[in-house]
Amino acid sequence: MITGYTTGAFDLFHVGHLNILRAAKGMCDRLIVGVSTDDLVFEYKGKRPEIPCVWRTEIVRAVKYVDVAFRREVMDKVEEWRRIKFNVVFVGDDWYQNEKWEKWEAELEANGVEIIYLPNTPGVSTSRIIEHVRSGQ
Numbered sequence: 001m002i003t004g005y006t007t008g009a010f011d012l013f014h015v016g017h018l019n020i021l022r023a024a025k026g027m028c029d030r031l032i033v034g035v036s037t038d039d040l041v042f043e044y045k046g047k048r049p050e051i052p053c054v055w056r057t058e059i060v061r062a063v064k065y066v067d068v069a070f071r072r073e074v075m076d077k078v079e080e081w082r083r084i085k086f087n088v089v090f091v092g093d094d095w096y097q098n099e100k101w102e103k104w105e106a107e108l109e110a111n112g113v114e115i116i117y118l119p120n121t122p123g124v125s126t127s128r129i130i131e132h133v134r135s136g137q
Helices: 015-025 038-045 053-062 077-084 099-110 126-135
Strands: 003-008 030-036 068-072 088-092 114-118
Touching: 003 015, 003 077, 015 030, 015 088, 015 114, 030 038, 030 053, 053 068, 077 099, 099 114
Parallel strands: 003 030, 003 088, 030 068, 088 114
Antiparallel strands: none
16 A cells, blocks of 8 residues: 655645645555644745635545645654655655755655655646735736
């Protein structure tokens, strides 16, 4: 059985989020999703999500491709692997060759974990949706 893992803020859930979850589930038997807490999102994005973590987690949990969703409080993928023991981790290709990810990749691959970068949906992002709504267009 292949256990997959992915994470994200999943703020203002949109088709790009759905595409990542669908693609990830297509490559594993069990998909576990870590939904970043509000504080964690602030830590790595410098802004708070529009939707509270408890609601974002419920939305992700309701997606048919997701087997387990939980509130995620740490960024470190190796620490998460130690707790969850996934076989493959899925990440958006916008993180490819990111310094943090290169470090995690080396450690995860040394433990037999495969890293798969999934393409983001062109033209779709939470930031763009927020910008569009705030501009009144």
